[in-house]
Amino acid sequence: MSLKTLVTSPISGFALFVLFLALLLRFSITSQRLFTTEELALFNGTDPGLPILIGILGSVFDVTKGKSHYGPGGGYHHFAGRDASRAFFSGNFTGDGLTDSLRGLSSTEVKSVVDWRDFYLRSYKPVGKLVGRYYDSRGNPTKYLKGVEAKAARGAQLLEKQKIEEAKQPQCSSKWSQDEGGEVWCDVGYPRLVKRPIEIALTGKMSKRCACFEESQLGQPGLEVYEGCDYNANRCKV
């Protein structure tokens, strides 16, 4: 029987189709390998014969191509062989800093961790899921993961709102150098410090930004002249 008749004969065509499905299924299963914490720990980069894996929000990625960063002695070696989701935000690699819990983080902080996961999705090969906080023993997302994703979406909305608000009042130009320190200036208008109200909802902390106001706006409440800077100056040392 020639290949052509094999493929076109209805029964072997069906068999090939089943074979194809089986391969597809096998592929999707192997690309969705489930890891326990202990299994993932073996891929910490110390054994050069094994790939280097990291977990973030329960998704496991093969980062072997970034060996210089993730291998022993690399700046990101702390992430190898574990899920240290929180440290992507905190940069704290000591003790409990290396946890996958995002407890107590604000919505934008949670969003920054989700953004990191999306970076790995774009840049590295996903190889499976870590069973635990983010995925259950069947590889399905847990309530915790859904909660994290919902919180990150709220963070994204708040940031978008802040961006729209702040676009209404142009930002100061700024520069900084070791010798001269910092400077802010406005090509049009005068630099003033203003509160960022949405920031409180975002991080629980009040922060300020520099925005440019025209002469007619300078009487608005809440505008702060830089310390040591003239009321009418359009450049201020900071």
Ligand SMILES: *[C@@H]1O[C@H](CO)[C@@H](O)[C@H](O)[C@H]1NC(C)=O
């Ligand atoms: C790192 O991985 C090696 C094997 O690849 C394993 O023997 C070792 O226990 C792991 N280290 C930790 C801290 O899990």
Ligand SMILES: *[C@@H]1O[C@H](CO)[C@@H](O)[C@H](O)[C@H]1NC(C)=O
């Ligand atoms: C890192 O996290 C640990 C445990 O939560 C904490 O004790 C330590 O103070 C943190 N370090 C920094 C630099 O935040």
